Amino acid sequence: MNPWGLAPAAGALLLAPLFLGVIHRTKAVFAGRAGKPLFQVYFDLATWARKGAVYSRTTTWVFRLAPLASPAASLVALLLLPQGGFRAVFSFPGDFLALIFVLSTSRFLTVVGALDTGSSFEGMGASREAAFSALAEPVLLLCLAVVAREAGQSSLSGIVGSLTGADWQRAGPALVLVAASFLAILLAENARIPVDDPTTHLELTMIHEVMILDHGGPDLALLTYGAALKLWALGALLTGLLLPGPTGPSLLGGVVFLTGMLVLAVVIGIIESTIARLRLDRVPQFLVGAGAFAVLALALVMR
């Protein structure tokens, strides 16, 4: 256990909604709009947290469990995640598996929570989420396998930050492939374009948004905050895996990490502005393509 790891985890709690704000602002700039305030997500969360709740008569306790699972799993993920040169609060061999599968548990509960409403819309979203995540998970693990092999470590705190410039020179192509593959999965797992559009207004085309259609008030705040934390966690993982930075807490490490996160947010914003959303039946091809990248990277490092 490393109590110093709590500092970046707390930082993530504060900054995660801002990450979304940066993405929104980038998209607005691309569209030539002024865009919503950078801190709009915080305002939204505060508004929802002050409201009451309406629950459908069809639903049961499963429906009420779902909005708790998303932020709870993201919190666990933050405790297992090394950020900005700090080791994670808890680290053990295979902690990345625990991180990924805890997030899967929350997704499972979100999916059954959506089915609890008995609505066809939410069933549709649940079905798509289940199908796409089943394809995304193997890719994510394969990406981690490449990096774990290169770093020769079995826990995240050992893996993250251990890639040096020399590693990049030696295994550059493989790492680029992993980065591309991981980014694709990051977009898919967090319901971003080109897999899902967080701003769409038609229930029939949604994935994540439609699953949480019947949640309001504090529940919606919890779900949205949980999703923001998850985006932050996976983004921090990507940044940490790829940036050869100084290990150990240092000002430089923190600055490098936060700059990396800022760049990532802008990159996501640019992707969302320049790429159209994929047709739903094309999404599996996108995910399998990301998987092919990861396998190719493995072939490169294992030869």
Added chain:
Amino acid sequence: MLAAFAFLIAGGVTAWAAGPRLRTWIGPLGAVIGCALGIAAAVPVLLGGSHPALRLPWELPLASFSIAIDPLSAFFLLPTFGISALAAIYGAGYEGARGRPSWLWFNLLVASMAMVIVSRNGILFLMAWELMTIASYFLVTTHGERPEVRRAGTIYLIAAHVGTACLLVLFLLLGTHGTLDFDAFGPGGARTAAGAGAIFLLAVVGFGVKAGFIPLHVWLPEAHPAAPTHVSAVMSGIMIKLGIYGLLRTISVLGEPPLWWGWVLLAIGLVSGVLGVLYALAQHELKRLLAYHSVENIGIIAMGLGLGLIGAARHSTILFGLGFGAALLHVLNHAIFKALLFFGAGSVIRGAGTGEIEHLGGLLKRMPTTGAAFLIGAVAISGLPPLNGFVSEFLLLLGSFTAVGADKLSVGIAGVALIAGLALVGGLAAACFAKAFGIVFLGEPRTHEAEEARETGLLLRAPMLALAAACVAIGAASPALLPVLARVLPAVEGIAPGAAAPDLLSARTALLGVTLAGGLLLAFLLLLGALRSSLLRRRPVRAGITWDCGYARPTPRLQYTASSFAQPILGLFAPMLGTRVSSVKPRGIFPSAASLETSTPDSFRERVFRPIFVEVDRLLARFRRIQEGRVQVYVLYIALTLLALLAYQLARNP
């Protein structure tokens, strides 16, 4: 142990002989007492006590009544007796006063399974194995008045005997020292590499039929849904695991394995895992869906064994330890959550009158205990933390990541295949159980029967609660289980180059971490729940209707169905499944009727085994001429055969 057998058999026979009222409790009572005694015999061995053994001479050639409990036996005995006892309690509530011979066969099944596990002689093993097959056949055909049940029974019997035929040859090949005692099989002797390979393949086929390796699984999705639920739970939870047990026993006497054995099991595991879960997703009936999931989980176990064998062939104790450790733990875990899910399915069938997923819905409100227990089983079987299914899959993934980091390319490729396969299987299983739980227990009831569903009795609910508690306990206390697993490993050590137990124990830190992560998840859930209720305390909390885009007359039939839920995945894998779709599309401006029907028959049964058996049938029809129907002629055949054998013997030793 012997007392356990005595009680089991006594309970069964008395139940068979007794009157209808006595029968309903004396059979299960005998089973429960017998199982408790059996557990009492097995636990000390697992905790490091001495290994009891008994050996009596026997009149039959090559045979001896030789039994022993070593840690491997004890490890399999534990779930065998545990699940069987709970199944007996469940069955007492499920069956009521019906089914005269059912307790006799049930108790005989349990006794024969235990005998398979403890026997140390080929003849005794085969006899117990046959008794197990026959007892389960009669249990499967309990409701033999239904034609599909009779058909399932026949398929099961044929498949089981194809397997037994392989086992006969297997034991003949093993017993080269003039005895069929297991102790004499040892790795030494003049066995060639090809001979060992042949024995290994025979074991994979012979035991694989029982275990349900694809493509030998065809009997499984037929027999399990046909049997009464408590029998399905025992068959799916325990009996198929005895195939794994037999495989382990065989491997343990064969000496150091070549690399290709590992690859064979790994490939079988991957195919069984992925296809098993895909077929499960395509099913519309709850018990059939669970039966296919058994194929999937046997696949995961085979993956673990494959990784372990590859590790053993490459002299990597860590891979051997993690692979076999994960496989063994998954045997235990699958027994627990599969029995739990079958009990849940049976409870649904009793409570709502049907196991057809599309006819149910909203049962969580009507059957709260069953629903909650089923949800726990669903999370566990999907391999999600904090429950037990995750622990064994975690160990296996840890082994796979170790393999990817290895220098040897063959080991690395195995690791990659395992990671991708396991993650895919896990994701698909989660999708499948989101469907099974979500459509059956959540939403609004789709039919009148589902609306009228009632929670089942205490005898049905108590075993479910016990198993759900076991899922949570193993998930939380997995580090404490490692020493037990490490004690079992040396029993299969014949194949390992060194002591793998310490390497398995080194996974303790990782498992402690898993427990911690699971605990943190639950803690945060509670914390956030408390936060939400404090937020909502002074605010209006209203009940409304689900957002439906403003339909004027919503009906429960508008809900998403299981078929539509599974469609995106099944569409993706359609070429592998061969789902049949027959639909009447809506026509015109005011369509009067439209329908859609899908069914996914097992392509291995339809495309592989049916043609083979049709051909065999045609071939064998030619021999019908010698089948006269007169007993005298048959006696003549026997006499002629004996004469021929005598002549052969005389010619060999003049």
